[in-house]
Amino acid sequence: MNKYFLKMQADNSNFFYMMDFTEDGRLKNVFWADARSREAFKEFGDVVTFDTTYLVNKYSMPFAPFVGVNHHGQSILLGCGLISGEDTDTFRWLFESWLTCMSGVPPSAIITDQDKAMKKAIHIVFPKARHRWCLWHILKKMPEKFKGYREYKSIKFCLKNVVYDSLTKEEFEERWGRFIYHLKSHEWLLELYNERYYWVPAFVKDTFWAGMSTAQRSESINAFFDGYVHHQTTLKEFVEQYDKALAKNVVN
Template identity: 75%
Template sequence: MNQDNQFEEVEDKRSAEEEWESKLGMVFDSLDNLLQYYRSYGNRMKFEVIIRSLRKGDDGEMTNATLACSCTGKLSSNTRNAFKLYPVTKTVCKARVGAYILGNEKWQICSVGLNHNHELSSPTKTRYFRSNRGIQPYMKRRLEVNDRAGIRPNKYFNSMLVEAGGLENLTFLQKDYRNYIEKVMRMRLGARDTYAIQKYFLKMQKDNANFFYMMDLDEEGRLQNVIWVDARNRAAFKEFGDVVTFDTTYLTNKYDMPFAAFVGVDHHGHSTLLGCGLISHEDTETFVWLFESWLACMWNCAPNAIITDQDKVMQNAIEIVFPGTRHRWCLWHIMKKLPEKLRGYSE
């Protein structure tokens, strides 16, 4: 690259920064619109955007949000082997924007940080950012039809490459294709199964009005998450809901969907069930839906403490839904990981 091209690239970068900096105080119709706008800026500047934090008010509605460079945060390596090298992805980068919600449900930018403390990605790598990769709804339908027809993913993906004119013209990778098909297979509850679940829940609710359930459907109208809490569980929570354990280590046989259980301890020291559910996948969005549904069932009374295994997405969801609840890790999981994490110090 000659000096003229380098100068033009620096000028383009500077103008992009100045264009964004002039947007301080800009108002957006929704948080999604703000996120899309900042991601577009990140694509121009060659860095990936993530949602750093979300805060809720006393009414449970979102009030503040921070969007940041994906290199924000500290690199945590104290539990790893010090003699092995790992790629550094966190550099405590301060590039971010802060926004708050206005009275008319619009979002306004209140703070902007432009400086990165790391090298930015090359233009050819921005398409691999997770935030830029996605499968459009019409393409999802095509993928599912071909999967039901028995067409192998690698064969159909190659045909899509030819049709699109190259990998650079696709918005997703073959890995995303396979992950989506695997997710659909886990979620593929037949019509009879969904009908049977709903029929059973309606019967339980007819027998006891305190029976609670909620079903979450995807954009195609298929059941993907479900939670249910019977009258005995709700009564037990009033007496023994100070400390709750939450676990998703159980799997069903047929659909391989994680079974989520809320459990408390009664005055005899015995475990008592406080609600349970089936979820399609374990990510922050799903856990937020599950926790919010369970909290609504329990009269919006959050427990004083919740115990889980060491899971980052679960921790994120707890911070969003239970901001005032103490979060602790399960001692069994800690003791189980001790030999693995400290095996280098066995002597």
Template identity: 55%
Template sequence: MDNECVENSTVECLEDHEIVDDVSNDLEPNSENSKSPEANICPIVDMEFASIADVKEFYTSFAKKEGFGVRVRSTKQNFCMFVCANEGTHIVKGENEEGKRKRSTSRTDCKASLTVSKAGKRSKWVIKSINNVHNHGMVSPKSVAYLRSHKKMTAATKSLVEKFDEEGVPTGKVATMFQGEDNAFSSRDCWNHLRNLRRRNLDVGDAQAVFKFCKKKQVENPNFFYAIQCDDEDRMINFFWVDGRARLAYQFFGDVITFDTTYKTNKYDMPFAPFTGLNHHFQSILFGCALLQDETQRSFEWLFRTWLDAMGGKYPVSIITDQDLAMKAAIANVFPHTRHRLCLWHIKKKFAEKLSHIYHKNSTFKRKLKSCIRDSPSIKYFEEEWERIMIDYNLKENEWLKGLYDIRKSWIPVFNRSTFFAGMNTTQRSESINAFFDSFVNSSTTLQGFVVKFDKAMDSRYEKQRREDFESRHRLRLVVVKSKIEEHAASIYTRNIFGKFHDEFIKIIQFRREKLEKEGSQNRYKVSNDYDSKDTFIVCISW
């Protein structure tokens, strides 16, 4: 892809990509022509092999039996050297700054190695030297699969990982489904596989067409912003774009955003990541979108920093996402002062699965827990009620609930009342955007087609906003209580916002106040609800 940069756009090359198997992928054995070597045969000088792939398979199998990892030290046309994974020493590039994490290393300067060579194109590969003396302990049979060179994802496993991804199962959870001595790959390996699959499928011409489309849009509107992140081979891996209308709207309505990556309807199955907020009609509005190769912390950090740059460096007050560890870490790094709230709906829907023995449609437990979560008037009341429920239903030792309680500040409503969330506590705004796009795209939509159809879809959303603008300007709001504050609200609010104000205003009438005392310039009042004794508060007002 052409790395030309234009105003309000970025094309970035990613040189430090994820670590993959140290043994070169060019040395993969041909499954049709090679036979799996016997694991109990030891390498000896002058042993012959038909191909370098056979050598790799043989030595890797031997290393796994012995309990060490292998990697390629050097390779030439007729020469190759395999070494122990502990070969070499760790090079310190500079003193660790205070507060930085000190990394570990497995390098012990081990000299174990195996070298092979061949005389010509038709010759066989021959073992020329062997050193099987190690200066470190061997890994136990139960743990050897954790070594990088022995992590194996079979074709069947890769197929299942892809299927789980299609069904929306979080990639971070897939690896736990294959736990076992021979399946020690991690969620990182699953991410790498899906990322590499998308890279292979991504058509170069399609990516180039997207680049040209963005340049054309920017000529039409200089405020159109896009950024493309490429790998070291100049292939697109992440793509972000936002039009000028959304950038302007963010300056007015960008206090609260929701972010979601569950939508994957396009030819390459790339996660679609919209930044969603609310406008002055309480309509969903997009503040930019991305197509990602993977959902790693690195990709999220690139995306969040790029998005922040597009929005003029203005941080949101609050952000709502699902419970994703990579996303959480990226938000903490890029938005350190933004309140991060977890989607209440995503958490609540897990209760039926995790607590199926007591959490069902008409259970008393369900009613009590729901009331505790949503209706607690104070933090103290919530914590006391939660503790009571845990004791009554013998759930004190439930690890999942203990984990939820530990992060209660990030999802329980009463902990988030002091932060503005525009009435939102879920990512359903983002998910409604996803449902909206279902009518425009499908699983065969190319990348270029997705971006073009996205542009058309956005035009239809802006048309709905213009229609609501018209209704708000030319239709009078009906006042019911006939109070001055209600009349003032009717004169300044849009139709939908006035409706929400009116609902809250009616609830206020249910409360009565009682003056308790006055201390200097401060008055203390008792405010209580005539219909619910729990809604009683002490309010202090300073003059």
């Protein structure tokens, strides 16, 4: 894998990579970005989505892409990593590597899921970036959080109305108060309310999001790699196939 990265760097000096090892020399984490990704960030790096839910490979290392959107509304890859864990230290290493790659310029805004370790690392490495949670990921949890409730369909309908139809913070507070009246003991809803600054449209609309509200941009990037990588792909195969998939996408 290291030889492959060295070859890529020899072919194009703007190819960037960093590798993180344990004390006994085992690979922990790796980050890389090609010249196209680094150039694209200069123009379209204001808003980034970051997601680690797509794929783990033969060594159970989650794939962690940074994704933006260009002036045509198309998803673009802004670098990616393979990580050994999903704790704060690992995310911090990855974010710092990405920041180094992008000449120390952080994104203005970043969209992720609700991962607490990720949230903490973003606060450390990108303290001025506006952090938003993916609304799609949140609403996807509703069947699990309300299983056993006979009124599930009604709760889902009401929650979506409160979230999407509240145009101001004050309107959200008023609608939420009515919605939560019979669900005051529901811990998940109480936690969501306490973190409303991160996910409610009325609380995040003061920031430029490049038309993005979810981390599904990352999932559309992940679709680039379908047919190229799978759960038994080795690390060396992964980076080689990654480059082939990305090159094919640029050609198309």
